[in-house]
Amino acid sequence: MQDISINDTKRICEVVKDKYGYDFTNYAMSSFKRRINRVMEIKKISTIDNLLAMIKNNQIAKDEFLHEITVNVTELFRDPSFWRALKQVIPNLFLNQQKIRIWHAGCSSGEEAYSMLIVLEEMGLLDKVEIIASDIDKCILEKAKSGRIQIRKMDINEKNYIRYNNNGDIRKYFQYEKEYAVFDLELLKRVSFREINLVNAVPFTKCDLILCRNVMIYFNQQLQKDVIRLFHESLFMYGYLAIGSKESIIWSDVAGKFLVVNQEEKIYKKYKD
Numbered sequence: 001m002q003d004i005s006i007n008d009t010k011r012i013c014e015v016v017k018d019k020y021g022y023d024f025t026n027y028a029m030s031s032f033k034r035r036i037n038r039v040m041e042i043k044k045i046s047t048i049d050n051l052l053a054m055i056k057n058n059q060i061a062k063d064e065f066l067h068e069i070t071v072n073v074t075e076l077f078r079d080p081s082f083w084r085a086l087k088q089v090i091p092n093l094f095l096n097q098q099k100i101r102i103w104h105a106g107c108s109s110g111e112e113a114y115s116m117l118i119v120l121e122e123m124g125l126l127d128k129v130e131i132i133a134s135d136i137d138k139c140i141l142e143k144a145k146s147g148r149i150q151i152r153k154m155d156i157n158e159k160n161y162i163r164y165n166n167n168g169d170i171r172k173y174f175q176y177e178k179e180y181a182v183f184d185l186e187l188l189k190r191v192s193f194r195e196i197n198l199v200n201a202v203p204f205t206k207c208d209l210i211l212c213r214n215v216m217i218y219f220n221q222q223l224q225k226d227v228i229r230l231f232h233e234s235l236f237m238y239g240y241l242a243i244g245s246k247e248s249i250i251w252s253d254v255a256g257k258f259l260v261v262n263q264e265e266k267i268y269k270k271y272k273d
């Protein structure tokens with residue numbers, strides 16, 4: 001593994017920003033370095049100078065680089081206790097309105113949005129919800145849109161669903177092919193997938209619920225602050241925000257404008273503009 005110095009990361013960020021237009025300056029540097037090492041391993045690059053030269057000379061495509069730099073690990077019903085808590089909250093979203101909008105920011109290959117579709121379908125609420133799912137990574141969004149999950153990943157998904165629901169069989173939402181389980185395309189067409197980079201995103205619509213789970217963990221405090229402010233602005237009054245179990249809103253300057261709904265499961269409610 002290559003020892004990457006602070007100076008190296010600065011040079012990489014500058015070249016990447018210049019060449020690809022993505023700014024990784026405010027990412028958490030420990031995981032960013034690990035991912036750079038991964039790119040170097042895959043591409044068999046031995047020095048940082050060679051890596052920079054390859055980026056400058058278009059020898060690593062932008063989408064490919066982005067796909068390797070970002071961490072796409074996800075599961076259906078990831079953290080089942082979170083989904084149980086969220087299910088309790090969902091009826092509150094309909095107290096003053098008939099229709100609601102949900103945004104999955106950093107949706108990866110879609111499993112989080114698929115889980116939401118299943119929850120809403122089982123609650124009989126699907127027709128009353130608009131779902132937007134976004135990610136920075138074009139390749140992973142294509143995968144999300146396809147509904148395809150490798151069969152070998154279904155074991156954990158099936159277990160999570162049972163832990164969420166106490167019983168049931170998630171397989172009814174899938175068609176099984178040779179290598180893939182394909183998520184119910186009728187349900188899937190309810191999701192609008194979009195490429196959105198949270199580093200420079202501006203509020204594009206108002207939402208009743210935003211999920212951004214296991215994304216900010218890769219950002220430094222400054223970027224986390226900016227993104228939480230973006231979510232605050234993107235939520236209707238009394239809208240909800242859900243983040244990952246290892247993430248926090250405490251250092252955000254809008255933290256005081258959220259009420260804690262469930263501390264353990266990191267669910268918050270906007271109560272001040």
Ligand SMILES: C[S@@+](CC[C@H](N)C(=O)[O-])C[C@H]1O[C@@H](n2cnc3c(N)ncnc32)[C@H](O)[C@@H]1O
Binds near residue numbers: 074075108109112140
């Ligand atoms: C670990 S996955 C989390 C997926 C899902 N939310 C979950 O909890 O299972 C992190 C996702 O964040 C995305 N991501 C990273 N940086 C981003 C950015 N600046 N804007 C939008 N998405 C980003 C990655 O592409 C990746 O798909």
